[in-house]
Amino acid sequence: MPDPAAVRPLLLSWFDRHARALPWRLTRPDGRRDPYRVWISEVLLQQTQVARGLVYFERFLTAFPDVERLAAAPEEAVLKAWEGCGYYARARNLHRAAREMAASGMPTTHQGWLALPGVGPYTAAAVASLAFGERQAVMDGNVRRVLSRLSGVREPTDRWAQQQADVLLDPQRPGDWNEALMDLGATICTPKSPRCAVCPLQTHCAAFASGDPAQYPAPKKRAAVQVTVAVALLIGDGEQAYLEQRTGTLLGGLWGLPLEEVRDVDVAGALNRLQQRLNATEAEWLGVVNHTMTHRQIQLRVYRAQAAKPLTAVGGRPLSRLDHKALALLAAPQPALFAG
DNA sequence: AATTCGGGGGG
DNA sequence: CCCCCAGAATT
Numbered sequence: 001m002p003d004p005a006a007v008r009p010l011l012l013s014w015f016d017r018h019a020r021a022l023p024w025r026l027t028r029p030d031g032r033r034d035p036y037r038v039w040i041s042e043v044l045l046q047q048t049q050v051a052r053g054l055v056y057f058e059r060f061l062t063a064f065p066d067v068e069r070l071a072a073a074p075e076e077a078v079l080k081a082w083e084g085c086g087y088y089a090r091a092r093n094l095h096r097a098a099r100e101m102a103a104s105g106m107p108t109t110h111q112g113w114l115a116l117p118g119v120g121p122y123t124a125a126a127v128a129s130l131a132f133g134e135r136q137a138v139m140d141g142n143v144r145r146v147l148s149r150l151s152g153v154r155e156p157t158d159r160w161a162q163q164q165a166d167v168l169l170d171p172q173r174p175g176d177w178n179e180a181l182m183d184l185g186a187t188i189c190t191p192k193s194p195r196c197a198v199c200p201l202q203t204h205c206a207a208f209a210s211g212d213p214a215q216y217p218a219p220k221k222r223a224a225v226q227v228t229v230a231v232a233l234l235i236g237d238g239e240q241a242y243l244e245q246r247t248g249t250l251l252g253g254l255w256g257l258p259l260e261e262v263r264d265v266d267v268a269g270a271l272n273r274l275q276q277r278l279n280a281t282e283a284e285w286l287g288v289v290n291h292t293m294t295h296r297q298i299q300l301r302v303y304r305a306q307a308a309k310p311l312t313a314v315g316g317r318p319l320s321r322l323d324h325k326a327l328a329l330l331a332a333p334q335p336a337l338f339a340g
Numbered sequence: 341a342a343t344t345c346g347g348g349g350g351g
Numbered sequence: 352c353c354c355c356c357a358g359a360a361t362t
Binding site for chain 1: 342343344345346347348349350351
């Protein structure tokens, strides 16, 4: 653990010159960030890179400029704005939280924010410090890596990292300190090939002294990828189709083609269940779609059939990438061969 | 403490 | 192919 009194001015003066200009860092007259923008951006950036977050932030704020309009919108419109961004529980929780705020007011404290759905220790500390000036230290992937390196601790626990962050937090500029630590992690103290030569904390860093800073922290263990095979039925075409709203934790809230999971390698059985459920005609083979997610590999076998079901415009519903790929089997023209 | 939840960037 | 990303909720 480096000396906080020595490290704070070094990092903050670096931050004063090199802070990233980001749209959610718009500063209000009182010097603090706008809580709505901070909240939306923090949720958007959970497990999502900044470059990608920028695009969705723009989209989301155009659709829902303030918490009142977010609360007034139907959940499906919120998911539509979030479409393609992943971890859709974030969008559903954002919507629920907005409705709580519309009814009871926006919290102004760390504890108050923590009580909202989709707001955990990281997001509560970020909003409390950036928008309300509260002394709360954020601990995200960047901070964890920086702290691991400064102290030379290869396997930091969440508890350890949070305690380190709490002690290091600059009590005079808690919001700036938090952003500074994250900016350092994102632009200098990167996971691979950190740019130690230009790091303001180089002389205080145990990992730099070790000669191989990239070895800190040790990589996390990952769960095995689960392989899933499913059958989907396309009724309609690539633009007007019969869609169902998914429930449960996987892609919950999004819409997509009706599907049945294949068990015991019995594709025909799954297809039969699907046809019976929808009272559909004999199915025609369309093609296969492979979709990889972090922890799951889905092979979707897509068929086309006729059934007396209402068709809806695909573009008006929030769909996952998986379903967009399946619909593209029919919407896309056959790849042309070059002749001569 | 370990899993689960998307999708893409970058080595 | 691999790890990682301004994490949170559930088990």
